[in-house]
Amino acid sequence: MSTYLPKEVQEGLDAARIKAMKKSSRLRVCVEGEVYRVLRMWKDGFAVEDGVVPNLRGLVDIYDGTNHLYQCLIVGTEAEGGEMQYEFKRATAVADKPALDFYLAPDAPVALIGNDAA
Numbered sequence: 001m002s003t004y005l006p007k008e009v010q011e012g013l014d015a016a017r018i019k020a021m022k023k024s025s026r027l028r029v030c031v032e033g034e035v036y037r038v039l040r041m042w043k044d045g046f047a048v049e050d051g052v053v054p055n056l057r058g059l060v061d062i063y064d065g066t067n068h069l070y071q072c073l074i075v076g077t078e079a080e081g082g083e084m085q086y087e088f089k090r091a092t093a094v095a096d097k098p099a100l101d102f103y104l105a106p107d108a109p110v111a112l113i114g115n116d117a118a
Contacts, residue, residue: 014082018049027069030061038062039083045074047083056086068094 005013018039027038029048036053038046046062055076062070073090 011082018082026065028063028065029056030063031056031058035063045077045085045087047085050079050082050084053084055084070094 025038025040027041027046028035029038029046030036036048036056038048040047041062048056057075058073060072060074061068062072070091070093072088072092074086075089077085077087079085
């Protein structure tokens with residue numbers, strides 16, 4: 001069974017849905033110094049408001065409030081229901097420490113006590 005809604009009603013429902021998602025989402029996408037609100041995010045991508053956010057492509061950063069979550073390489077997939085969807089080509093989680101290039105034993109000392117008896 002198929003349900004038909006007039007175009008104006010469907011647009012109103014889409015606008016209300018997007019407004020509710022904008023209020024509840026803390027996620028942001030940052031590209032070239034500009035910050036845009038992410039409406040929703042899933043494992044392979046995310047969606048932003050269509051028409052408000054310019055067409056994004058390439059390397060972007062995703063934040064949850066002020067916490068940097070991911071550095072991503074993205075490509076736009078489709079516009080649907082007032083939102084533009086993007087797919088991750090690569091999504092790398094951001095670490096709060098630099099990567100170690102050596103093995104750190106779990107029982108290694110935290111610091112060394114020096115002997116300055118000179």
